[in-house]
Structure formats: structure tokens, C-alpha cells
Amino acid sequence: xxxxxxxxxxxxxxxxxxxxxxxxxxxxxxxxxxxxxxxxxxxxxxxxxxxxxxxxxxxxxxxxxxxxxxxxxxxxxxxxxxxxxxxxxxxxxxxxxxxxxxxxxxxxxxxxxxxxxxxxxxxxxxxxxxxxxxxxxxxxxxxxxxxxxxxxxxxxxxxxxxxxxxxxxxxxxxxxxxxxxxxxxxxxxxxxxxxxxxxxxxxxxxxxxxxxxx
Numbered sequence: 364x365x366x367x368x369x370x371x372x373x374x375x376x377x378x379x380x381x382x383x384x385x386x387x388x389x390x391x392x393x394x395x396x397x398x399x400x401x402x403x404x405x406x407x408x409x410x411x412x413x414x415x416x417x418x419x420x421x422x423x424x425x426x427x428x429x430x431x432x433x434x435x436x437x438x439x440x441x442x443x444x445x446x447x448x449x450x451x452x453x454x455x456x457x458x459x460x461x462x463x464x465x466x467x468x469x470x471x472x473x474x475x476x477x478x479x480x481x482x483x484x485x486x487x488x489x490x491x492x493x494x495x496x497x498x499x500x501x502x503x504x505x506x507x508x509x510x511x512x513x514x515x516x517x518x519x520x521x522x523x524x525x526x527x528x529x530x531x532x533x534x535x536x537x538x539x540x541x542x543x544x545x546x547x548x549x550x551x552x553x554x555x556x557x558x559x560x561x562x563x564x565x566x567x568x569x570x571x572x573x574x575x576x577x
Contacts, residue, residue, distance in 0.1 A: 364454060364493040365391045365413040369510040370518055381409035386510065389416045390522055393451050394496040399533050400526045406519040414456045426450070426462035445568045452490050459562035464569065466490075481577060482570040500529050502540035 367387035372379035379386040387409035393402040404420035411419075430448045441447065448461060455468040466486045467479045475483065501507045504525040513521060558566075 364393075364490070364497075365389050365416050366497045367409050368507055368518075368522055370409070370515075371510045371512045378408040378410050382412070385409075388515075388518060388522070389413075390526075391416050391420055391422075392493065392496065392526070393422065394493050396492060397533055398492065398496045398499055398539075399530050400496070403523065403526050405522045406515070412456070413454065414458075417453075417457050422451075423460065423462055430462070442572060443568050445564065447565065447568070450565065452486050454490070459558040459566050461559065461561035461565065464562065464566050465558070467566075478574060479570055482566070482573045485573050499539045500525065503529055503532065 366389070367381050367383065367385075368390050370379055370386050370388045372386035376386075379388065381387045381389075388405065389407040389409055389411065391404040391407070391413070392400050394400050402422055402425060404416070404422070407416040407419060426449065434446055434448045435450075436442065436445070436447045439447075450462050450464055453463045453465055455465045455470065457463055457465055459465045464486070466483045467473070467475045469475055507522070507525060511518060511521065
């Protein structure tokens with residue numbers, strides 16, 4: 364998922380003005396169940412939405428390299444005959460791909476079927492980890508909530524350093540600072556990402572698994 368980090372942008376520049384009407388750079392991150400950052404991409408101007416930022420990052424390439432070593436199914440067996448890769452879950456704006464499974468959405472003319480709703484509930488609860496990650500990250504490093512007067516390259520380094528230090532705190536069991544859990548925001552005008560065939564096939568298998576294990 365992505366979040367906006369306030370930034371003192373150069374004068375007369377609109378590239379960093381996000382939909383919330385403040386200047387920012389975007390942090391795109393994937394975390395695990397322990398709230399450790401496993402992938403980050405920093406520095407896309409805030410004017411771009413999450414899907415545009417995702418299209419410019421290397422997450423899909425990183426996941427492909429991981430699965431070239433071995434898929435989830437190579438260690439745990441197939442799911443309904445499907446070779447399941449290691450994958451992440453994300454917001455519907457990213458679309459559903461082989462390595463990023465999004466929920467069923469009502470964007471466009473889509474209708475969420477009753478048998479799809481349990482999957483969406485599970486997917487949302489899992490995805491909530493990244494919202495908590497951002498809350499803990501900005502709770503530890505409060506200045507991430509305040510525009511910093513840094514050059515763009517130093518701003519990117521500053522954000523990256525905060526994420527690295529956060530991971531170190533998690534590894535050493537440092538207690539989390541108070542945080543506010545942000546609810547994912549559905550932004551009007553942002554189209555849903557494309558659901559690719561491999562992604563839809565994986566999501567359908569996971570949907571059936573959720574139903575069978577209720």
C-alpha cells in the first residue's frame with residue numbers, strides 16, 4: 364500500500380501536490396505479519412496516485428525473483444491443482460496480478476457476488492497490517508508527519524532511514540509507540556487496476572479455500 368509523507372516541495376511546483384491538498388512524496392511499502400517492511404519504494408511525487416506509483420516500482424520483479432527460487436506450492440503443495448506463488452495482498456486500485464491479490468470491487472459495473480464476500484473480509488483483515496505498519500512507523504518517527512525542509516534526494520534517504528530503523532526496533536522487540544489506525548481510503552476518480560488472468564485464477568482458488576474453511 365502507499366502513504367503520503369509531507370514534503371516542503373520547491374516553489375511553484377505542483378508535482379508534489381496530492382489529492383489531500385498538501386505536498387508530499389509517496390512511500391509504497393509491503394510488510395509482514397510482524398509489521399516489518401519487506402519492500403519499499405520511496406520518492407514518487409504525491410501528485411501520482413497509488414496505482415501510478417506501483418507501476419513504477421520493482422515489486423512485481425522482486426516477487427518474480429522470489430518465486431523463481433520456489434513457490435508457496437513447492438513447499439506446501441498445490442491448491443485445487445493450482446501452483447500458488449508467494450504473493451501479497453493489496454488495495455483494489457492496484458488490480459489483481461499473479462503476485463498481488465486485490466479484493467473483489469464494485470468499481471465500474473462489477474457486482475460482488477455473495478460467495479466472494481468472505482474472501483473480501485479475510486483479504487481486508489490481512490491488508491489491515493499495512494495500515495497499522497504506517498501508524499506505528501509515523502508514531503515512532505513523528506517528524507514523518509511534518510513537512511521537512513530537505514532536498515528531494517535527502518528526503519528520500521530520510522524516509523528510507525526511518526523504515527530501516529523501524530525494522531531494527533521490531534527485531535529487538537522495542538514496544539510500539541501509540542498510533543492511529545488509518546482506514547484505507549477509496550478515492551473517487553481512481554479507476555480499479557486491471558485484473559490479470561493469472562491474478563483472477565489465484566483469487567478464485569483463494570476464494571474457494573476461504574469458503575471451504577469457514
